[in-house]
Amino acid sequence: xxxxxxxxxxxxxxxxxxxxxxxIAFLVxxxxxxxxxxxxxxxxxxxxxxxxxxxxxxxxxxxxxxxxVYVSDFEEQMLQLQNYDPTNVIGRSPFGGGKICSIPxxxxxxxxxxxxxxEMPAYAVFRNSQWPPFDWRHATFRSMEYTAQIxxxxxxxxxxxxxxxxxxxxxxxxxxxxxxxxAAVSGIISNLNGVWLICDQLPGLAFNPxxxxxxxxxxxxxxxxxxxxxxxxxxxxxxxxxxxxxFNQWLQTP
Numbered sequence: 001x002x003x004x005x006x007x008x009x010x011x012x013x014x015x016x017x018x019x020x021x022x023x024i025a026f027l028v029x030x031x032x033x034x035x036x037x038x039x040x041x042x043x044x045x046x047x048x049x050x051x052x053x054x055x056x057x058x059x060x061x062x063x064x065x066x067x068x069v070y071v072s073d074f075e076e077q078m079l080q081l082q083n084y085d086p087t088n089v090i091g092r093s094p095f096g097g098g099k100i101c102s103i104p105x106x107x108x109x110x111x112x113x114x115x116x117x118x119e120m121p122a123y124a125v126f127r128n129s130q131w132p133p134f135d136w137r138h139a140t141f142r143s144m145e146y147t148a149q150i151x152x153x154x155x156x157x158x159x160x161x162x163x164x165x166x167x168x169x170x171x172x173x174x175x176x177x178x179x180x181x182x183a184a185v186s187g188i189i190s191n192l193n194g195v196w197l198i199c200d201q202l203p204g205l206a207f208n209p210x211x212x213x214x215x216x217x218x219x220x221x222x223x224x225x226x227x228x229x230x231x232x233x234x235x236x237x238x239x240x241x242x243x244x245x246x247f248n249q250w251l252q253t254p
Contacts, residue, residue, distance in 0.1 A: 041092075045091065045093070046094075047064050047093075048062065050062075055073070058077070060072075061124075062129075063112070069128075071126060074224070076126065078136075079207060080196070086102065086104070087101065088102045101123070103204040105204035109131070110127070110128055111125055111205065112125075134201075134205075134207070136197075139168075139199045139202070139207070140201070141168070141199040143157060143159050144158050144198075147195065148213075149193075153251050166244050167197075171241065175241065191212055191213050192210055192212050192222075193213070195208070209223070217248065218242065220241060222241075
């Protein structure tokens with residue numbers, strides 16, 4: 001093969017390689033745009049800071065943008081997003097591409113959702129520091145769902161106002177007891193679930209106190225739940241309140 005033909009083949013190969021690189025770059029850019037649109041760089045930046053809470057065992061986290069300060073503390077720990085993956089982005093973290101979103105039904109002047117995750121979204125509820133904490137003790141809830149994933153009571157739901165008020169009254173006025181033995185062994189509890197309580201005063205959010213159900217049957221409502229780690233072992237500090245006979249009976253029936 002002549003030198004001229006070799007040069008032509010080499011040039012053709014270079015052109016084909018360049019075209020392949022351009023095509024791959026285009027496909028990657030399309031995938032990235034479709035899979036996860038970039039956050040608008042013009043959105044306000046929210047900086048976060050965490051300090052010990054006035055409630056023992058808890059942490060107080062703030063998200064600040066300009067004069068707007070939002071907090072996530074003891075009062076917000078039992079608030080959950082009804083939609084775990086909000087889409088209306090209103091701000092961004094200074095690093096890592098974290099999103100700050102509004103909550104459907106809630107004005108941003110009251111509550112926002114802050115992504116505290118890394119690879120996967122993990123949104124926490126933050127309250128405007130000028131907004132009063134949610135007063136669950138006097139709220140009127142219209143539905144309640146037991147969040148267990150398996151068993152005859154899984155995702156059991158009720159709108160019975162007497163049963164719902166019974167749960168709130170137990171949390172509000174009940175007397176705490178020593179932690180059930182199985183719950184105090186480690187930081188992982190297989191029988192720990194919760195109840196989702198929905199009310200019109202808290203659109204887009206749910207009040208979600210924990211429920212521990214012993215294998216033998218009795219259930220406990222959890223008013224506070226703190227994991228303690230002293231670098232040598234892991235333990236739980238929990239305020240357990242025995243559930244009423246009415247709630248226990250509801251849990252035990254399919």
